[in-house]
Amino acid sequence: MKTISLLIMALLTACSSQPPKPLRGEFSAISPEAYQKNPIKNLKVRWTGFVVDVENKESHSCLTIMAKVPDQFARPSKRIRVxxxxxxxxxxxxxxxxxxxxxxxxxxxxxxxIVNSKIDEMTYPYPLVDAQVIYVW
Incomplete structure (x- = not known):
């Protein structure tokens, strides 16, 4: 009985330390900042951060996101605020x-x-992601 309890605890711990199912998979470890310096078209990414702007057009909508370091669940880390x-x-x-x-x-x-756009008077090179999943925390 003790062995079964330990096995169940181990499985629950393993399951709880990974991203939610829609965010699982193989992704490049490159950050948005590093991508700006070395853009590789169609690189599959999983990036996280906070939405600073929403722009709706006739055929699509775009979120501007201030990127943060992800934690083990792929959400913005509360410990690393870079x-x-x-x-x-x-x-x-x-x-x-x-x-x-x-x-x-x-x-x-x-x-x-890369899409160049303005932040106030500064031109900024935004990596543009064709979002398959937008997961709101």
Whole structure:
């Protein structure tokens, strides 16, 4: 009986220390900031951070995300508060700004290209992710 209890505890511990099912898989370890310096088209990434802007267009919507270091669950780490640049994640549907603004999210999908856009008067090179999953924490 004791062996079964230990086995169940070990399995529960193993299951609880990985990302949620929609965020599992093989992804590049490159950060958005490193990607800006060495862009590789269609690299599959899993990036996390906080939504700072939502832009809705006729055919798609995009989130601008301030990237953070992920924890073991692929969400923004509460212990490591290092910025990792910014990135844009787009989906071919409407994304409600009131739901996404200032929320922690994790995005998976291929990076398509660098998009230059303004932050105030500064031009910033955003990696653009074709979001397959946008997971809100």
């Amino acid at each position: 910025d990792q640049g910014r990135f844009i994640a787009c989906k071919p549907k409407f994304l409600e700004p009131a739901f996404f603004l200032k929320k922690a999210v994790t995005v998976t999908g291929p990076v398509k290209k």
